[in-house]
Amino acid sequence: MTGYTRVVVIGGGFAGVMAANRLMQRDDVSVTVVNPRPDFVVRPRLHHLVAGSHEAVVDYREVLHERxxxxxxxxxxxxxxxxxxxxxxxxxxxxxxxxYAVGSASAEPPVSGMxxxxxPMATIEAAQRLRSIIGESPAGAAVxxxxxxxTGIETAAELAGRGHRVSLVCGGTLGAYLHPRARxxxxxSLARLGVTVLxxxxxxxxxxTRDAVRLRDDRVLPSAITVWAAGFGVPDLAVRSGLRTDSIGRLLTDETLTSIDDDRIVAAGDSTAPSGVPYRMSAYTAGCLGAHAADTLLRRMAGLRPEPASVFxxxxxxxxxxxxxxxxxxxRDDTAMRLFIGGRLGGRLKALTYKFGVGHLTNEARKPGSHRWLPNNKRGQLVQAQANRDPGVARQSA
Structure with missing residues (x-):
């Protein structure tokens, strides 16, 4: 492919697929997505896979541009x-x-017996294994x-809604991000489903242990199956490759999503920390950041200055x-408002997010460059606030 600009995308999730599709706006770009799995994993639906109500995969031919x-x-x-x-x-x-769009996984905290x-259930392989374990367990076994x-709330609710006896151990606050009213x-809702919330x-x-969970206050809960949906981690590929990361291992970039070590590398999704201030995890955010990462590269290819990312x-x-x-x-400061929609209508809106999450990728594959999103005009304030708290990160990302 003489004359082609070669782009390699590491990771075939929402961020990587969106970036790959958007790069197809240019005919002189060749894009290769490297991914360890043959199918696109719809990660927001892994709790459905665990409960046996959805396979949580889509054929890549549905979401990737043909080139x-x-x-x-x-x-x-x-x-x-x-x-x-x-x-x-x-x-x-x-x-x-x-x-660089390698995504995220669950962390492994130093908990005895964990x-x-x-x-765990952060990967499709782990979720498939858990589905098999739950399917083989006796009716009424304590989960x-x-x-x-x-993830924890959705998994507990989905399993309880399908007849399992479920306890949800919060380790603090239930749904910490939610406004107290929504919480x-x-x-x-969890109580109506029969979930015991601790x-x-x-x-x-x-x-x-094999058949119990011990809490810090010395309570011991019988547990035939313990599902671990706590913690956050990212693959250590950037660390192993000598690229600078935050303390968790997310690639450090500037606000254009360009690595602070190499302007030939951009990052998107859960595995990036622009200015040391990562965006809140979601499939939608990952897709928008993937699109912006592609835009950063497209502007560089055209000899233009990349613009800062901004996602609301x-x-x-x-x-x-x-x-x-x-x-x-x-x-816009990414804090929960008093306003929320609950009940059946909230459930319908949640169901639409699954459709739209994959739909954004499909639309971009059919018409590269079509994805649009709202900017966040308070992003600069959030970055500055972090810089005031941790000047060292700000200097690294400058």
Whole structure:
């Protein structure tokens, strides 16, 4: 492909697929997406996979532009000096530009017995294993879900709505992001489903055994199946490749999503920390950042200065079983407002997010450059506030 600009996208999730599709606005760009799985994983639906109500995958032919090449493999290291990525199975790929969109996974906190006796669900392989375990368990077996963020809440609600006996261990506050009014509504919905919610001080898990969970306040909960939906981590590829990251391992970039180490590398999604201030996780945000990462590269290819990213994510949706949900409105400072939509209408709005999440990718594949989103005019204030708290990060990202 003489004369083509080669772009390698690491990661075939919402951010990576959106970036790959958007780059197809130019005919002189070749894009290769490297992903370890043959199908597109709809991560927001992994709790449905665990409960047996959805497979949580879509054929890549539905969401990728026809000119994008998909390579099923894993990247073991990024060689930025030579501009190539080394793959686990098929050698190496050279690039002119790189999109880093490796996504996220659950962290493994130092909790006794967690690795041996708890079941994570942050990947499709883990969710499939958990689905099998739950399917083989006796009716009425006690299921304990650890973690009260959206994943934990949705998993507990979905399992309880399908007849399982579920406890939700919050380790603190139920739905910490939600406004207190929405939090109370979520608690009522969970109670109607029969979920036992353990929140407040002392509810951190200190040990997991084969048939129980121990809390910091010394309570011991019977648990035939312990689902681990707490914590956050990212793959260590950037660290292993010598690129600067934040303390968790997210690639540090400037506000255009360009690596602070190499202007040939841009990043998007959960695995990036622009100015040390990462965006809140969501499939929608990942897609918007993927689109902006592509725009940054397209402007560089055209000899133009890239523009800062700006994404206004005005809501958080939390499913509460098959019939209900919370659609929490947010302000431009990314804090929850008093206004929310709950009940059946909240559930319908949550269901639409699954449709639109994949639909944004499909639309971009058909018409590259079509995705649009609202800017956040308070992003600069959030970055400055972080810089005031941690000047060292600000200097690194400058």
């Amino acid at each position: 994008v090449q998909l390579v099923q493999d894993a990247v073991t290291v990024i060689d930025a000096t030579e501009r190539r990525v080394v793959l686990a199975e098929i050698g190496a790929l050279g690039y002119d530009y790189l999109v 690795a041996e006796f708890a079941y 304990t879900v650890v973690g009260a963020g959206p 109370r509504a979520a608690a009522r 929140d407040g001080p002392g509810t951190e898990v200190t040990a997991v 994510f005005n809501a958080m949706c939390v499913g509460l079983g098959p019939q209900a949900g919370i659609y929490q409105l947010a302000g």
